[in-house]
Amino acid sequence: MEWKSDFKKAIESFKYSKYDEALISLNRALEHGGREHYVVFDSRSAVYSKIGELRLALLDAKKVISLAPTRWQGFSRAAHLFLQFNRFVEAQKMADAALKRLPADDLKNRASLLALIGEIKTARSRVTCHLATLPNELISEIFHYLVDFNPINVLLISKISGHLRNVALNTPSLWRTLVLTKKSPVRKSAWWIERSRGRIRELSLRRSLLEENRWTLENIKGILWDHLRILRLEDFDLTQVLEKHAQVGQLPSLEELELRDKLLDTSRDRFIIRFSHLRRLKLEGSITSLPDKFPSTLRYLSLQRIPERCLDRIFSLLASNPHLEALCLDTTFAEFWKTPTTVISLPYLTTLEICCLPQLFRFLTFPTLAVLRIKKNANIDMIIQSLVENGTGLLTEISVISCAVSNALFLQLLSMNPLLQSLVLNHLAYTANPVLEALAPPSQAGALCPALTHVDFSNCPDVQTGPLARLVKSRLAIEKETTPEGESSVRRPAPIDVIKVDGCPRIDAEFIPWFRQRVQTFSCIYMTKKAASWKR
Numbered sequence: 001m002e003w004k005s006d007f008k009k010a011i012e013s014f015k016y017s018k019y020d021e022a023l024i025s026l027n028r029a030l031e032h033g034g035r036e037h038y039v040v041f042d043s044r045s046a047v048y049s050k051i052g053e054l055r056l057a058l059l060d061a062k063k064v065i066s067l068a069p070t071r072w073q074g075f076s077r078a079a080h081l082f083l084q085f086n087r088f089v090e091a092q093k094m095a096d097a098a099l100k101r102l103p104a105d106d107l108k109n110r111a112s113l114l115a116l117i118g119e120i121k122t123a124r125s126r127v128t129c130h131l132a133t134l135p136n137e138l139i140s141e142i143f144h145y146l147v148d149f150n151p152i153n154v155l156l157i158s159k160i161s162g163h164l165r166n167v168a169l170n171t172p173s174l175w176r177t178l179v180l181t182k183k184s185p186v187r188k189s190a191w192w193i194e195r196s197r198g199r200i201r202e203l204s205l206r207r208s209l210l211e212e213n214r215w216t217l218e219n220i221k222g223i224l225w226d227h228l229r230i231l232r233l234e235d236f237d238l239t240q241v242l243e244k245h246a247q248v249g250q251l252p253s254l255e256e257l258e259l260r261d262k263l264l265d266t267s268r269d270r271f272i273i274r275f276s277h278l279r280r281l282k283l284e285g286s287i288t289s290l291p292d293k294f295p296s297t298l299r300y301l302s303l304q305r306i307p308e309r310c311l312d313r314i315f316s317l318l319a320s321n322p323h324l325e326a327l328c329l330d331t332t333f334a335e336f337w338k339t340p341t342t343v344i345s346l347p348y349l350t351t352l353e354i355c356c357l358p359q360l361f362r363f364l365t366f367p368t369l370a371v372l373r374i375k376k377n378a379n380i381d382m383i384i385q386s387l388v389e390n391g392t393g394l395l396t397e398i399s400v401i402s403c404a405v406s407n408a409l410f411l412q413l414l415s416m417n418p419l420l421q422s423l424v425l426n427h428l429a430y431t432a433n434p435v436l437e438a439l440a441p442p443s444q445a446g447a448l449c450p451a452l453t454h455v456d457f458s459n460c461p462d463v464q465t466g467p468l469a470r471l472v473k474s475r476l477a478i479e480k481e482t483t484p485e486g487e488s489s490v491r492r493p494a495p496i497d498v499i500k501v502d503g504c505p506r507i508d509a510e511f512i513p514w515f516r517q518r519v520q521t522f523s524c525i526y527m528t529k530k531a532a533s534w535k536r
Contacts, residue, residue: 003034010043023047038067038074045077057081072101072109079116088124095120139164140171151177151202169195176201176227178220182208185215193222202230207262210235217241225251232258239271256280261287282328289313296320299348302328310334311360318364319344326351333357358382365390375401384409393417396451399424407434414438414448422454432460436467440474447474450493459503465511472496472518497521 010025026034026044034040041063048057058081064074075098082091095117102110134142146153154175158168168174175196180188180203193200200223209215217238225242228251242251254275259268261284268286278295282302290313298321303314311333318324325348333356340363351371361383369392374380380403388409395417400410401424410431414420425432436457439448455471457463475493499515501507502525515522 002032003029003037003040006032007034007040007043010047014043014047017050019047019050023051036067038064038071041067042073042077045081049081054081054084058085070101072098072113075101076109076113076116079120083116083120083123086123086127088120088127091120092117092124136167139167140174143168143171143174147174147177151179172197172199177204178202179204179206180209180215180220181206182212185209185212186219189215189219190222193220198222198224199227200224201227202232203228204232205234205236207234207260210263227253229253230256230258232260234260235263237264237266237271242274251275252277254278258282258284259286260284290317292316292320294320298324300324300326302330304328304330306331308332308334311336311357312338314357315340315344315360315363318346322346322348324349326353328353329357330355333360335359354383361386366392368394370394371397373397373399373401374403375399377403379404381406381409384413388412388416391416393419395420397422397424400426400428402427404428405431407431411435411438411448418449419451420449421451422456423449423452424456425460426456427459429460430462432457433462433464433467436463436471440467440470447493453494453496454498455496456498456500457504458500460501461505463501463504464506465508468499468501468507469511469514472499472515476518499523502526 006025006029010022010029013019013022013025023044026040026047029040030044041060045057045060045064048054048060058078061074061077061081064071064077068074075094079091079094079098082088082094095113099110099113099117102113143154143157146157154168157174158165172195175192176199178189178192178196178200203220203223217236217240220241231238231251231254251274255278257272257275257278257280259272259282261268264287266287268283268288269291272281272288272295273291273293276293276295277297279297280300281295281298282300282304283306284302284304285306287307290309294317301317301321301324308331314329314333315336318327322345324346327346327349330353336359343363343365345365345367347367349366350368351373352366352369353373355374355376358377358380359382364386366387367390369387372387372395374383377383380400384405392413393416395413396419398413398417398420399422405428407430411434414423414435423435425435439452441447452475457468475495496519498521499519500523502523504524505526507524512522512524515524
């Protein structure tokens with residue numbers, strides 16, 4: 001029984017926090033016959049825990065369990081240690097085993113074990129990924145929303161946990177958008193094509209990819225081109241690749257094509273005409289003659305900074321696409337070679353963004369136009385006149401930036417559009433203030449644009465405080481007022497929610513607090529810091 005004396009010394013040392021001395025005494029106790037007694041190993045496990053030797057403490061707890069499998073002490077000790085290792089499953093198992101072996105009348109230790117179990121559950125809930133408890137089908141659906149917002153999110157998803165990584169890696173549709181830049185394009189191409197099983201839905205080849213010599217078009221030969229719906233290219237020509245790997249060079253599912261060129265000096269016509277079923281086409285800086293064989297199924301068309309062509313070509317292109325819903329023209333065109341003898345109607349066009357080309361609009365009508373954006377045009381009277389003559393009355397947004405326009409003609413267009421909600425006039429001279437005066441008449445009856453809630457008159461030097469304040473006050477009344485008899489009602493203008501008058505020097509600074517009390521969003525920045533420093 002020599003081990004008992006060493007064991008007692010160890011207990012005394014432990015009580016006074018002399019852990020080094022306690023450890024020496026316990027080791028002696030084991031050498032002197034204590035190896036068959038679980039209390040020695042249990043005590044040494046406690047000492048190891050105090051001095052931070054958790055691995056050694058766990059080994060001793062395991063020895064306690066092997067020596068006394070029917071006792072609760074070893075299991076309780078192991079539960080505490082597993083909790084410190086953040087191994088919550090093992091900790092829970094050990095705590096349950098200890099509770100099962102605890103005598104029914106040992107209320108004190110039972111309370112301690114129940115508290116330990118509660119602590120384990122709390123710690124486990126802090127680090128548990130509750131998303132992983134959902135069915136894989138629902139997890140996949142949530143991931144699709146995240147990846148549609150930003151394709152790179154698929155990599156972030158893969159790092160959440162092992163289970164969610166498996167879901168992401170085994171859901172090919174999460175890898176259907178491939179955007180290649182100069183950053184690791186070879187590895188990314190192989191990884192995305194493998195994970196998507198070749199079914200890439202959207203492919204983007206950015207201009208910076210040209211700087212990576214190790215990447216070639218052969219790196220994307222594993223794509224199943226029949227599944228491609230969206231293709232965005234910057235100075236890349238895929239004509240030869242498609243002819244080699246796709247069926248006769250066709251992409252039967254392609255709906256959207258975007259070409260942005262700065263360096264490519266060859267015509268894009270041969271490439272574009274092979275896709276006769278496109279719904280969206282955007283060309284920026286691309287060389288094209290706008291041939292007759294261009295797609296005739298377009299719903300969206302954007303031409304920006306393409307080489308100059310005569311207006312006959314764009315007129316012919318619009319005539320062959322009567323189902324256009326959105327049109328953006330920001331490029332230069334020469335005069336008509338042959339003046340059209342007919343007027344084209346685009347009955348489905350709701351959004352029109354234009355820069356220049358005023359003479360084209362004498363031969364176009366837009367019965368359902370809702371959004372009109374015009375910028376950088378010497379004179380837009382011809383465009384406005386055309387809209388007025390054709391009875392354009394469904395506009396909800398008008399934006400005019402850096403243009404010259406007849407005030408009377410523009411006010412006539414406003415009077416025809418009671419549904420207008422947003423009006424943007426930027427960098428105009430002597431137009432914004434007359435418009436403000438017209439929008440805030442002395443009487444609310446017959447006010448222009450009663451649905452207007454958003455106005456932006458930034459960088460219009462003629463905007464003054466008085467007309468702007470009258471506009472706000474005229475719209476502060478209740479939107480709908482019922483007569484005393486209740487027989488009829490008068491529609492009042494909607495309150496103005498947003499006003500921007502940045503760069504308008506005639507706005508009195510003393511009135512800015514007044515505006516901010518009555519308008520949800522009011523911005524009046526006289527000049528930028530850069531402009532202010534230049535003036536100083």
